[in-house]
Structures are given as C-alpha cells and as structure tokens.
Amino acid sequence: xxxxxxxxxxxxxxxxxxxxxxxxxxxxxxxxxxxxxxxxxxxxxxxxxxxxxxxxxxxxxxxxxxxxxxxxxxxxxxxxxxxxxxxxxxxxxxxxxxxxxxxxxxxxxxxxxxxxxxxxxxxxxxxxxxxxxxxxxxxxxxxxxxxxxxxxxxxxxxxxxxxxxxxxxxxxxxxxxxxxxxxxxxxxxxxxxxxxxxxxxxxxxxxxxxxxxxxxxxxxxxxxxxxxxxxxxxxxxxxxxxxxxxxxxxxxxxxxxxxxxxxxxxxxxxxxxxxxxxxxxxxxxxxxxxxxxxxxxxxxxxxxxxxxxxxxxxxxxxxxxxxxxxxxxxxxxxxxxxxxxxxxxxxxxxxxxxxxxxxxxxxxxxxxxxxxxxxxxxxxxxxxxxxxxxxxxxxxxxxxxxxxxxxxxxxxxxxxxxxxxxxxxxxxxxxxxxxx
Numbered sequence: 001x002x003x004x005x006x007x008x009x010x011x012x013x014x015x016x017x018x019x020x021x022x023x024x025x026x027x028x029x030x031x032x033x034x035x036x037x038x039x040x041x042x043x044x045x046x047x048x049x050x051x052x053x054x055x056x057x058x059x060x061x062x063x064x065x066x067x068x069x070x071x072x073x074x075x076x077x078x079x080x081x082x083x084x085x086x087x088x089x090x091x092x093x094x095x096x097x098x099x100x101x102x103x104x105x106x107x108x109x110x111x112x113x114x115x116x117x118x119x120x121x122x123x124x125x126x127x128x129x130x131x132x133x134x135x136x137x138x139x140x141x142x143x144x145x146x147x148x149x150x151x152x153x154x155x156x157x158x159x160x161x162x163x164x165x166x167x168x169x170x171x172x173x174x175x176x177x178x179x180x181x182x183x184x185x186x187x188x189x190x191x192x193x194x195x196x197x198x199x200x201x202x203x204x205x206x207x208x209x210x211x212x213x214x215x216x217x218x219x220x221x222x223x224x225x226x227x228x229x230x231x232x233x234x235x236x237x238x239x240x241x242x243x244x245x246x247x248x249x250x251x252x253x254x255x256x257x258x259x260x261x262x263x264x265x266x267x268x269x270x271x272x273x274x275x276x277x278x279x280x281x282x283x284x285x286x287x288x289x290x291x292x293x294x295x296x297x298x299x300x301x302x303x304x305x306x307x308x309x310x311x312x313x314x315x316x317x318x319x320x321x322x323x324x325x326x327x328x329x330x331x332x333x334x335x336x337x338x339x340x341x342x343x344x345x346x347x348x349x350x351x352x353x354x355x356x357x358x359x360x361x362x363x364x365x366x367x368x369x370x371x372x373x374x375x376x377x378x379x380x381x382x383x384x385x386x387x388x389x390x391x392x393x394x395x396x397x398x399x400x401x402x403x404x405x406x407x408x409x410x411x412x413x414x415x416x417x418x419x420x421x422x423x424x425x426x427x428x429x430x431x432x433x434x435x436x
Contacts, residue, residue, distance in 0.1 A: 003033040003078075005335050006170055008159055010089075011328070012042025012177030013052040015110060015308050019278075019430070020176055020328035021056060022301075024335070026433040029081035031336050035162055035171065036085040037148070038155035042177040042222055046091045050130065052110055053086055057147045058122040062296040070293070075436035079147055085162075086148045088130050089155035089181035093223035094251060110304040126150075156184035160192050169197040174335060176202045176328040178219050183226035186233060187252040194233065194261050202331050203227065204269040204352070204365040206416070216363030217270050220354060224363045228354035231412045233263035240410035243356040266334075266345070267352070267416045269365065273330050276420065277323035278427045280309045286431045298435060329430055330420065342421035351411035368405040374398075375406070 009024060011017045024034050039050045060079060067074055074080065129141050129150035141150045151158055159181070163171055173196055175182050186193040203219040210216040220227045228243040229252065235241055238255045283305060290298035305324070312322040334343060355364040375398060396407045404410030420426065 003029060004031055005172055005338055006033045006035050006166070007335055008036040008038060008162065008171060008173045009034060009332075010038040010040060010155070010159075010173060010175040010177060010179075010181050011053075012040045012044075012049050013056070013110075014043035014049070014177075014328075015304055016324065016326060016328040017043070017049075017176055018052060018056060018110065018304070019326065019434070020332045021053070022297075022434050023329050023332045023430060024174075025060070025079040026076050026436070027336050028077040032078050033082045034078060034084040035082070036087065036155075036158060038159060038181050039086065039088045040155075040177045040181050041091050042219070046088060050086075050088050051126075054126045055110075055121050057086075057145055059296055059300045060147060061145070066294060066296055073436070075433075083147060083149055085151050085158055086130075087151040087153060087155035087158040090178075090184065093178065093180055094183060094225045094229075110307075154184075156181050156188065159185045160189050163195045164189075164192050166195075168195045171196055172198045172200060172335065174200045174331050176219070176331055178222035179203070179226040179230050180223045183223070183229045183252065186230060187255075190233070190255050190259060194259060194263060196263070199230070199263060199265045200268070200331050200334065201230075201265060202268045202273060202328050204267060206269050206271050206352075206365055206367070208269075208271050208274065210363070211270060213360070213363065215361055217365075220365070221363030224354055224356045227363075228356050230263070231265065231352065231354055231414065233259070234265050234349075234413045235411055236262065236409045236413075237404075237407075240404045240407070241353050241412050243354070262413065265414050267414050268327075268331050268334070269416065270325075270327070272417050272420065273327040274325045275423045276326045276330050276426050277423075278326055278430065280322045282427060283309075283431070286435065290435055295435070301434070326426060326430065330426065333420070333426060333429065334417070337421060340421050342419065343417060344419035346416045346418050349413040350416055351405065352414040352416070353412055370405075372406060374408055 007024070009021065011021065013021065021037065024032060037053060039046065039053055042049065060076065064074060064076070066072075125139050126144070129139065129144055130152055132152050144150065153161075159173070173182060179201070182199070203217055205211070205215065205217045210221070212218040212221045216224075225243045228241065232238040232241045233255070238259070239257070242254065287298050287302050287305075291302055308324055309322040312324065316322070337343070350367060353366045355361045355366055358364065375396065396409050398406045401407065
C-alpha cells in the first residue's frame with residue numbers, strides 16, 4: 001500500500017529536530033514516506049547539523065542490529081521501507097549573518113552526544129559523501145548506508161527534481177528550520193515548486209512571546225527574508241508582501257507577475273507547539289528500562305535529552321519540572337495523523353506577514369487586528385474575471401490602504417493550526433513510537 005503522505009523534511013538538527021526525524025522514520029510505511037531530508041544551518045552550523053543527521057542513521061542501524069539480536073522486533077517501518085535522500089543546503093541566511101542556537105542545543109546541536117558515545121558516532125569518512133572535491137577519498141555513496149542515500153546536489157535542487165518528477169500534489173515539504181532552502185527552491189523555479197501539495201512550517205509567534213526576541217521565533221528570525229518570500233507565494237499578488245530590498249540588490253529574483261496557483265501553507269507557530277511538552281520525569285521513566293537493556297537509541301537519546309533538561313533547569317531556575325516543547329515533532333505528528341478531525345485551523349485563511357526590516361521586530365509575524373470592512377469581500381464586489389480590469393478587482397483598492405491590508409487580492413493567505421488531537425496525548429504517542 002502506498003503511504004498516505006510523502007514528505008521532504010527541511011531541518012537544522014537540533015534536539016527537537018532529531019526527535020521529529022525519529023518520529024517520521026518510526027511511522028508505518030502506510031502512514032508516511034520520507035522521500036528526502038534537506039539539511040540546513042540553523043541551531044548549529046551546517047557541518048554540525050549534517051553530522052547529526054548522519055549520526056542518527058548510524059545509531060538507528062545499531063538499534064536495528066540490537067533489536068534483531070535480542071528478539072525485540074523491528075519498528076521504524078518507514079525507515080525500513082524507504083531510503084530517503086539526504087542533501088545539504090544553505091550555510092547561512094539569504095542576506096544576513098548566521099544566527100545559531102548553540103546556547104540551547106550545545107555546540108554540536110546535541111549536547112556533546114558524539115563525545116559521550118563515540119561508538120555510536122560514524123567515522124569522519126562520511127564527509128566525502130556530500131563533497132564535490134575532486135579526488136577526495138571516501139566510502140562508496142551507494143553502499144554507505146542501508147537507510148539513506150547521500151546526494152552531492154544542493155538540497156533546493158533536489159527538492160525541485162523530486163517535485164518535477166512526481167505527480168502534482170503528492171509531496172509535502174515539512175520545514176522545521178530556517179526557510180532558506182525552501183526560498184532558494186521557490187526562487188529558482190516557482191512553477192515547479194508550486195507543484196507541492198502543502199508546505200508545513202514550524203515558525204512564528206502570533207499571540208505569545210517569541211523564543212529568540214520578545215516577538216520573534218528562532219526559525220523565522222534566522223532568515224526573515226526567506227520566510228517573507230515563501231509566505232508571499234500564498235498571495236494572489238506575491239509582490240504585495242515580498243520583502244523590500246534594503247542592502248542593495250536582492251540575491252534572488254522576483255516571482256513572475258502571474259503564477260498558476262497559490263502555495264498552500266500550513267503554519268505551526270509557538271502558540272500551538274509550545275504547550276506540547278515532553279516532561280523530564282515522564283521521559284526518564286520511559287527511557288530507563290531501555291537504557292538498562294542496552295538500546296543504542298535509548299542511550300544516545302538520553303544523553304542529549306538530559307543535557308537539554310539540564311539547560312532548561314538552568315534557564316528557569318524556579319525549581320519547576322523541566323519540559324521540552326515539542327515544536328518540530330508536532331508537525332510530523334500532523335503529517336502522520338493528517339486526517340484526524342481534531343486538528344483545527346483558524347476559521348479563515350489569515351494575512352500573516354513577516355517583518356524583515358524592524359530594529360526590534362525583525363522576524364515578527366504581523367497581522368492586522370483592526371476591524372475594518374474589505375470591499376472585495378462584499379457579495380456585490382466578487383471578482384468573476386481576473387483578466388477584466390473593470391471587474392470587482394477595481395473595488396479592491398481602498399483609499400489610504402497603501403499596504404493592501406484591506407485587499408482580497410493582496411496580502412498572504414496562511415492556514416494556521418490552533419488545536420491538535422491533544423496536548424497530553426502527544427508525549428505518550430511520541431515515546432511509544434520512538435521506543436516501541
């Protein structure tokens with residue numbers, strides 16, 4: 001049976017990114033196919049995020065061997081059924097310096113797990129799998145791993161190739177890091193990029209505080225220009241929300257004036273992700289017997305989770321129990337249970353725009369909270385012919401509304417998730433799937 005959902009994961013591993021990848025690979029073959037893992041800078045530099053992805057597959061191979069030797073069964077159906085491409089992308093934001101979160105994730109992104117468990121870390125020969133340096137020695141890419149296929153092609157080009165070679169509306173991109181790689185793909189070939197079924201984005205803060213500035217979430221802040229460009233593809237008029245050029249010339253081209261369709265973008269901001277927490281006591285209770293039994297995956301995961309909980313304890317300093325917000329894994333749970341009616345979006349598509357220039361508000365998700373009528377939404381002003389300049393589009397321009405907030409043709413159209421199948425349900429579901 002073909003999987004319900006075929007996905008590309010664009011990620012910057014990171015602790016919760018690794019949990020998200022594990023969750024995706026633990027799905028059944030009928031639920032999910034991970035066609036590609038696109039690696040980005042973000043939580044730590046690109047060479048570290050890539051190392052974490054390769055190490056994840058290395059640990060999973062050890063885990064499968066251990067399970068076979070102990071007769072514990074073989075979970076991770078998607079991992080065993082499909083062999084995703086792993087490709088590397090951008091090393092930095094489109095127009096800015098690198099922003100990292102190593103203060104939270106540790107210098108390697110996983111709180112020193114490679115040094116703590118050298119027997120679970122791959123040798124450095126893996127680096128040549130992704131390098132185009134002539135004559136560089138290394139392992140055979142085709143036989144290096146049973147579980148992934150390395151690519152020397154930039155990840156945004158691999159994205160476009162998969163989208164072009166697959167039927168329209170059959171691949172979803174799940175973006176859980178800065179949107180740089182996604183923006184590069186969209187800019188290079190917008191029409192091919194818009195063959196995507198859905199773009200699921202973990203990013204932003206709407207009615208809650210940010211986690212990197214008072215009003216911005218890390219992924220968006222790390223490359224606000226990329227986020228603004230990607231969000232603009234949800235608009236009937238992408239030029240209306242494209243980021244202004246403030247440092248000379250943009251490195252990416254403008255989109256064509258007319259596109260065949262708009263991007264379907266589903267947003268998971270901090271408002272919905274933060275309450276879904278994996279608590280320390282619950283994690284320790286579940287992981288302890290597996291560690292004692294000798295599970296490589298449990299030993300590896302426990303190391304960076306313990307480091308994360310210790311960091312959260314130091315940050316809070318109030319004696320409360322530590323909990324890791326499952327920001328990135330929540331998007332994968334959505335893909336696994338995409339048809340569950342308990343997932344609820346906001347009642348209407350929202351005009352959410354990204355601030356790219358503000359001194360204090362860079363990366364902020366901006367919405368118009370004013371209660372004002374939009375003439376283009378009135379029944380007497382419904383557009384019937386977008387090619388006719390005398391049609392209702394002429395009523396879409398409101399005097400004084402220079403930024404198009406009251407326009408139905410301008411502005412972004414984002415689907416924002418506001419409810420999940422359960423804040424209390426997810427941690428148990430996550431641990432069951434990861435450590436079945």
